[in-house]
Amino acid sequence: MSQNVYQPHNHSHCVANALSQAQSLCHDKGARLTKVRQRVLELIWQSHKPVGAYELLPALANDGFNSAPPTVYRALDFLLDLGLVHRLHSLNAYVGCNHPGANHPVCFFICEHCGQAQELPNDKLNALTRQVEQVLGVQVHHQLTELTGLCPSCQPASGETTANDHA
Amino acid sequence: MSQNVYQPHNHSHCVANALSQAQSLCHDKGARLTKVRQRVLELIWQSHKPVGAYELLPALANDGFNSAPPTVYRALDFLLDLGLVHRLHSLNAYVGCNHPGANHPVCFFICEHCGQAQELPNDKLNALTRQVEQVLGVQVHHQLTELTGLCPSCQPASGETTANDHA
């Protein structure tokens, strides 16, 4: 469940799993996973690198869909509402959620070299939120945590091997 | 030191303190706090509500400065580099830092009703970062944490008094 996108893995499983979860979630909530919406979700899941809204337009046009900004933004809003994707504010980009359904607090790590983003369930995050609520006497409704740095594969290696060569 | 912007306070102290710290910091680093830069800093510190770059332009024009986007963005870049202001990504807006100088990790709480933002030193934040580094084997270089919700004054009151009436 707690996968690590920086390690070699069968990414087609990620995609298949995401689509499957999206379909059942939409069915449960009576939401319609239309062709445009499903295609946008697929495009976002092509990698773990967050993708900008305008990057999706050419691909949609190529698939015969309309390719004006509102098309993709509406699809993104739909997917965001259902928690199927997240928006990374530090990048203005969108990435698939690997455990959709819950309106869960989100913590992302983003590699500043390869660009891949990993979502983490993090118990420290809830501790942080509770602390802020206590110290300030506030009610926290939403939260946004994005950490940036170098993933294992992109750190200057102690040895000389390139970490992904044998993948 | 650990002030709370949601409580009544003498805000002119905030402004005076910010300007004083900015001047000494610039002196120490050999940076020039020019008139435009200082004015932008003052404008940002007019309240604890983060301000958008384009909101600053009319005020600058009113003061006889040039008021084209590059002017304000250059000033903001300068202030950001020195750590005198922070950028809130969830708002695309800028707010003064109450303890500039260090390249410190930042945690903000933003009231979604009154818009005021409070910067918090938070020990849980470092714990979170260390945990992420350990779990993923990554190196964290930057971090971004923004919590949104209701501040004490903006929460639906149990009583009926408006919290700021007597301020």
Added chain:
DNA sequence: CGTAATATTGCAACATTATAACCTAAGGTT
């Protein structure tokens, strides 16, 4: 089925936020 209500999409224009490029002005150094 036929029709009305609702949800989705196509389309055009526009709004907001940020940057690039190029030149001039100001401040510091010798």
Added chain:
DNA sequence: AACCTTAGGTTATAATGTTGCAATATTACG
């Protein structure tokens, strides 16, 4: 003064996101 470096003025443009309305598809209901 001559020179160099930094800062600011100006114009244009890029990148990201929204609004409004008409057209179409889907669902709900008699």
